Amino acid sequence: MKSSRTILVLLAVVAASFSMAQAWSDAYSDGLRSVRDGNWMEARANFQKAISLRGEDQATPTRLPGPATEQRVWKNGSAYSPNFGAAYTGYKAAIANTNDSERTTLMRAVADEFEATLIKGQGSRETYFFLAQAYANLRDVAKQRDLEARFAQAGNTLKWKVDGDIIAPEDRATLESFGGTASNNSTITNAGSPIGAAPGTIAPIAEKFALLIGNTETRLEALKVPYAATDVMFLREKLVTFAGYQEGNMDVVTNGTAAQIRTTAQALADRVPVGSTIFLYFSGVGANLDGKDFLAGIDTSSGTDSASMLGKSDLYKMFMAKGCKIFAFFQVNRPIAAGRYFGMETPMVGAIAQTQATLPNEKVNSIVRNGAPVGLFTDALGGVLGEFRSNQVPIMEFGWRTFNWMRGGRNGDSGAGSIQTMTLPVIVNMKEDERF
Amino acid sequence: MENQTFRSARRTLALASVAVMSMTAHAQIPDLLAAFDAGGRSLGLGSSIGATSSNPNSAINNPAGLGYANRPTFSITFRNLTESRSVWSRSFVNPDVTTDSVSGNRSLSQVGFTRPLGNNSSIGLNYSIGGFIKDQITGTNLVDGETILRNYQEEIRAKSDLFTLAWGKASADYRQSFGVGLVLATHNTRNLQQYQLFDNNGTPTDLNDDTFLSNESLNNSGQRIGFGAVAGLQFNPSADTTFGVSVRTPIQLSGGTEVSDYYGRIPGKASAGLAKRLNKGLKSSDFIIVGAQADFFFGGDEDDILSRDSSQLAFGFGAEYNYRFRDAYIPLRIGFRNVGKGGAGFQSTSALTFGLGYNPDAGSFGFDLDFGSNSRGGTDMSLSLSYRFKN
Numbered sequence: 051m052k053s054s055r056t057i058l059v060l061l062a063v064v065a066a067s068f069s070m071a072q073a074w075s076d077a078y079s080d081g082l083r084s085v086r087d088g089n090w091m092e093a094r095a096n097f098q099k100a101i102s103l104r105g106e107d108q109a110t111p112t113r114l115p116g117p118a119t120e121q122r123v124w125k126n127g128s129a130y131s132p133n134f135g136a137a138y139t140g141y142k143a144a145i146a147n148t149n150d151s152e153r154t155t156l157m158r159a160v161a162d163e164f165e166a167t168l169i170k171g172q173g174s175r176e177t178y179f180f181l182a183q184a185y186a187n188l189r190d191v192a193k194q195r196d197l198e199a200r201f202a203q204a205g206n207t208l209k210w211k212v213d214g215d216i217i218a219p220e221d222r223a224t225l226e227s228f229g230g231t232a233s234n235n236s237t238i239t240n241a242g243s244p245i246g247a248a249p250g251t252i253a254p255i256a257e258k259f260a261l262l263i264g265n266t267e268t269r270l271e272a273l274k275v276p277y278a279a280t281d282v283m284f285l286r287e288k289l290v291t292f293a294g295y296q297e298g299n300m301d302v303v304t305n306g307t308a309a310q311i312r313t314t315a316q317a318l319a320d321r322v323p324v325g326s327t328i329f330l331y332f333s334g335v336g337a338n339l340d341g342k343d344f345l346a347g348i349d350t351s352s353g354t355d356s357a358s359m360l361g362k363s364d365l366y367k368m369f370m371a372k373g374c375k376i377f378a379f380f381q382v383n384r385p386i387a388a389g390r391y392f393g394m395e396t397p398m399v400g401a402i403a404q405t406q407a408t409l410p411n412e413k414v415n416s417i418v419r420n421g422a423p424v425g426l427f428t429d430a431l432g433g434v435l436g437e438f439r440s441n442q443v444p445i446m447e448f449g450w451r452t453f454n455w456m457r458g459g460r461n462g463d464s465g466a467g468s469i470q471t472m473t474l475p476v477i478v479n480m481k482e483d484e485r486f
Numbered sequence: 487m488e489n490q491t492f493r494s495a496r497r498t499l500a501l502a503s504v505a506v507m508s509m510t511a512h513a514q515i516p517d518l519l520a521a522f523d524a525g526g527r528s529l530g531l532g533s534s535i536g537a538t539s540s541n542p543n544s545a546i547n548n549p550a551g552l553g554y555a556n557r558p559t560f561s562i563t564f565r566n567l568t569e570s571r572s573v574w575s576r577s578f579v580n581p582d583v584t585t586d587s588v589s590g591n592r593s594l595s596q597v598g599f600t601r602p603l604g605n606n607s608s609i610g611l612n613y614s615i616g617g618f619i620k621d622q623i624t625g626t627n628l629v630d631g632e633t634i635l636r637n638y639q640e641e642i643r644a645k646s647d648l649f650t651l652a653w654g655k656a657s658a659d660y661r662q663s664f665g666v667g668l669v670l671a672t673h674n675t676r677n678l679q680q681y682q683l684f685d686n687n688g689t690p691t692d693l694n695d696d697t698f699l700s701n702e703s704l705n706n707s708g709q710r711i712g713f714g715a716v717a718g719l720q721f722n723p724s725a726d727t728t729f730g731v732s733v734r735t736p737i738q739l740s741g742g743t744e745v746s747d748y749y750g751r752i753p754g755k756a757s758a759g760l761a762k763r764l765n766k767g768l769k770s771s772d773f774i775i776v777g778a779q780a781d782f783f784f785g786g787d788e789d790d791i792l793s794r795d796s797s798q799l800a801f802g803f804g805a806e807y808n809y810r811f812r813d814a815y816i817p818l819r820i821g822f823r824n825v826g827k828g829g830a831g832f833q834s835t836s837a838l839t840f841g842l843g844y845n846p847d848a849g850s851f852g853f854d855l856d857f858g859s860n861s862r863g864g865t866d867m868s869l870s871l872s873y874r875f876k877n
Contacts, residue, residue, distance in 0.1 A: 111847065115660035116554040117720060118728040118763040119535045119775055121808070121815060126557070126876075127847045 074103035074132075075124060081135055082215055090143035097136035097216075107133045107172055109211040131213040134177060137163035138216055141180050144187070145447060145483070157187050168200070174210040176217065179225060186438040187447070194439050220481060252294045255441050258327045258486065259374075260289055260300040261318055265334030267305045267348040273383045277416050278333035279304040281381065281428040284419075285331055288432035293486075294441025295329065308347035308360040315360075319368035327486050328374045330365070333425060336382035336392035343395040353387070362395060370400040377445060377475075377486040381407040381414050381427045396476055403445045403475040403484065405452075415470045426470050430455040446482040449475040514585040515570050515621045516835035516862045519644060519792060520753045520783050521800045521825045524596040524614035525565035525868030530841025530856030531804030532821025534777035537730035537759030538720065541872070542598025545610035545652035548718035548732035548757065549665025552654025555600040555608040558875040563596035565868035567618050567645075568860065574625030578635050581628060587835070587864035590620065595868070602877065606663075607655035616671070616752065617646035619792075629690045633699070638681040644792055646752055647672045650716065662721050669714040671737045671752055675745040675792075679704040708742030712752065726763040732756070736785030753786035753794055753828070771810040778803040783828060798828030804839065814846035819856070836861045841868075850874045 081096035111127035124130070140160040147153040164181035167173075178201045185194040214222060264282030268274050275281075282302055289295040301318045303311050322328070335346035337353050344359035351358065369376055384391045384406065391410045407414045407427030416423035424432075434451045435443070456472050477484075523533045526543065536547035542561045544551030569590035574581035598612030623640040652667025680703040684696035718732030736754035759779035767773055780801045786794020804821025824836040841856030851873050858866035 113725070114556075115722060115725055116656070117538055117540045117551060117722065117730075118726050118761045119539045119777065120541075120554065121845070122540070122554060122556070126874075 074100050077103060078130070078132055078135075081132070081139070085135075085139060085216055085218070088218075090139045090146065093139040094136050094143060097132040097139060100132040101136060104130070104132070106170075107131045107167065107212070109172070109174075109209075125213075128215065129211040129213045131216060133163065133167050134172075134174070134212045135216040137167070138176075138180055141184055142218065144184075145444075154188065157184050160184050161188060161190075161193075172210045173204055173208050174212045175208055176212050176225060177210075178204075178208070180221075182440065186440060187451075189437045189451075191437060191439070194437075198439070220483060252292055252439055252441050254290075254296040254299075255294045255327075256296065256299070257323060257325070258293075258295050258299060258329070258441070259318060259322050260286075260295050260329035260331070261303075261315055262286055262300065262329075263303045263306065263311055263332045263334065263345070265305055265346070265348055268335050268346065269349070269351045270335050270346060270353055273335040273337075273346075273353070273385070275333050275335070275381060275383065275414060275425065277423040277425050277428075278381065280422060281333050281425045282331065284424055285428055285432055288435045289329065292432075292435040292439050293329075293443060305348050307349045308345070308358055311345065311347060311360050312364075315365055315368050319372060319374075322369070322372055322374060325373045326369075326375075328369050328376045329486055330369075330376055330378040331381075331431075332379070333381035333428065336362075336380060336384075338390040338392050338394045341390065341395060343392055363397065366397060366400055366402060373401075375401045375480060375484060375486070376403070378402060378404045379407070379427075379431060380405070381425050383413045384408055384410050385413075386411045393473075397478050400478065401480040401484075402478045403449075403480060403486075404478075405449060405475045406473040408470050408472060412470065426456055427452075427472055430472070442485040444483040444485050445475050445477065445480075448486075514572065514583055514833040515619050515831060516568065516585075516587050516860070517619075517798065517825055517828045517832035518568060518617060518835070519619050519749075519832065520617045520646070520755070520786070520794070520798065520828060521781060522615055522618045522646075523823070524616075525563045525856065525866075526561070526596065526870035527806075527817075527819070527841070527843065527854045527856065529565070529858060529866065529868045530819040530821060530839050530854065531777055531806055532802030532823040532837070532839045533781075533800070534779045534802040534804040534821055534823070535759060535761055535775075536781075537718065537732050537757040537779055538728045538761035538777060539730075542600050542610055542612050543596055543614060544654070544665070545598060545600070545612035545650040545667055546614055546616070546648050546669065546716060546734070548720065548730050548759075549610065549650075549652035549654045549667040549716060550656075550663040550718040550720040550730065550732070552600055552608040552610045552652060552665050553606055553656030553663030553720070554660060555602055555610070555654075557877055558599070558601045559872060560599045560875070561596070561870060561872040562594070562598075563614075563868060563870040564592055565595045566590045566592050566864075566866055567595070567615070567620065568864055568866060569620040569622065570862070572621055572623045574623060574628055574638065576629065578625075578628035578630035578638070581625065585621070585833070585862070587860045587862035589864040589866065592867075596870075603653075605655070606658060606660070607653065610650070610652045610654070610667075612648075612650045612652070614648055614650075615645065616648040617644070617673075619644050627693060629686065632686060632688070634684045634686045634690060634693075634696055635681045636684060638679075640679040641677070642792075643674075643676045644749060645674050647674075652716065654718075656720075660722065662719065664719050665717065667716040669716055669734065669737065671712045671714060671739070673710045673712075673739050673742075673749055673752065674708075675710070675742070675748045676707040677704065677745070677748070706744050706748075708745035710739035710742040710745065710749070712737040712739040714752070714754075718757075726765065728759075728761045730757070730759045730761075748791045750787040750790050751785065751794070753783040753798065756782045756784065767807065767809070769810055773808050775806040775808065776804070777806075786829065788829075793829040793831065795827075795829050798826055800825040802839075813848060814844060817841075817843040817845065817854075819843075823858070833862070837866065839866075850876070 077100040084093035108130040111123040116122040144156040161184040264278040266279040343362035540551035540554040567590040572585040596614040600610040620643040625638040628635040649670040654665030656663035714735040714737035716734040734755045737752040761777040764774040783798035802823035806819040821839040837858040839858040843854035845852040854870040
């Protein structure tokens, strides 16, 4: 009787030891599963649970218990990154949150969590990148610049690895475009700059191009945009300084005829590499004729003379032929005539994001900056680019931020909310967080 | 040069089968009939980590190792099959014998696959060579009573193939593991013999007056099959220490009536091993693994032509330095193995072993190249490749 009881106890002990789970890895795996499902808050909760069970991130493989003869490592030698994971998934959740207050609160927490990992000496390129994005989202330019300075100081000494499986594929692709990788083991080699080469100027990307068109002069006085040509120069500077566009990759047309615009656009389209990113900005007179949008040249004498205009879709096609992603912004008055207005035409093919400076039947307006008028829309574009200070600006996030800026969200000094409301980007065949 | 006592006598020309039964006992074959190492990393470490490892070969070496497999893994090993060459002289009944090992031909010696089943358990399917001998004997003017044998040539080849289906499970904290397996054994035997028989006319030392009697030849071959079981335990009292024990039952062979007298039972094998990881090295990321293992073979059949003693002992020890190079480990290993004599007609053998490998972190593959320098001559060489699939 006594021996059988002893045996039962021993069996119970053995059974318990064979059923006990390795809780931190389970929580971490649950987090990764939630990442794959896009459940960011659930993923964040799982990573936080993993932190509560095993607190510190580890860049090197986690050796698992097992035979001494085998180098048995957890998750195929991956880094253990629950702190990074919690912050990153929080960032993703914040971006997806449409409630401003909740979003800001969460983004602040995320920024603090990323900073905490940097304080511990766990500086990875991924951490710098997403922290920069978080600060941009928070419009905290001072911290953005401070981060850029720290990143520049760290240089190529960033050796910390994070678990690449945490990062969404589109973000991983963005990081890889800087020359580093965010693979499973997140080995960083030949890292480029994800957040800027140095304070003041964002690192340029060779595959990004811009075509800026500003026609102040026009024969159609009622639709004139008086600050169109100067807005182009204003925006050009912002793109170079804050968004990673090389000066040589930007073609500018001021006060050009339709033919001149076409020639310049075609020349640019001919030299861009396949799959490039195109920032397309037009400020001037536009029209919609028979459902098709046209950009007027300075020689256009009639709002119905399509022969002296350039079809918007024709402009798009030049770059679509190269498989480019087109990010188009139009600062055009949009009167409704015969039920039609500029911007009615929505592209069906190509990868295009199209944003209008004002609603249909509304006019564009300006604000005075440094003694000169600047279009409200252009001013907001430039201002938000300055906030992002990134060569990988997500389009929809950028659209919302520009929208808020124009509504007076930026220091309340533009006061545009009462006189001009822009549209959000209309996106065709690209993701909402596609970057330009 | 060594003398060997016959277990059976050959006296008449007609009793060829009796001759077959005796001839295999004449040689001094390095005894790998049951203690053949299928190669791979283990070979380079003097066969010292079989009982303490976790790889597809664990299915037969110690199925407890399967409990630690966390990714589907495939491995394949090629190695030479050590042979021996014997030269007889003077007498057929009690010849003077000289035997040397040679490397032999290369062959597939192991292929295996493990698949995790969840809950810290895995299943493994493995093929490996469990035993192999091939002795080629030559001799001439071998006196056998009133006859004399000239141009004597014989080849005896025996090979045990082990097919194992095993399952292992580790505890949640990976401190212990157990495993069991079923072993299908096939044993192939081939015995070729030919010579010219002369009547020595009462003058065995005078080779000029012999009378030719006949040409004699023999060709026996066949396959025998049997089933056995294997079970094992592994303990990891600390993260850097592992004990392993495993037992394989003797395997009774059946079938192959033409060769049934050669080998009736594959001996059982009991292994006990100890492995230790030393976190020391030139760099902090380097480490060393040392291992030692003893194998005890039991339950063989003494009455077989390929006779087995009641027991046979083999032991090995080795060390592996894992050098960190970029994002990979390069293991450099050295070891020593001794296999004791396990039956009449056999002799003990030992080998100094060494090898290296390459195991990248990110890659799913690894390879090992290992060598053994045998005390009886010949060099072993093994190439092992492994691939770990994603879960």
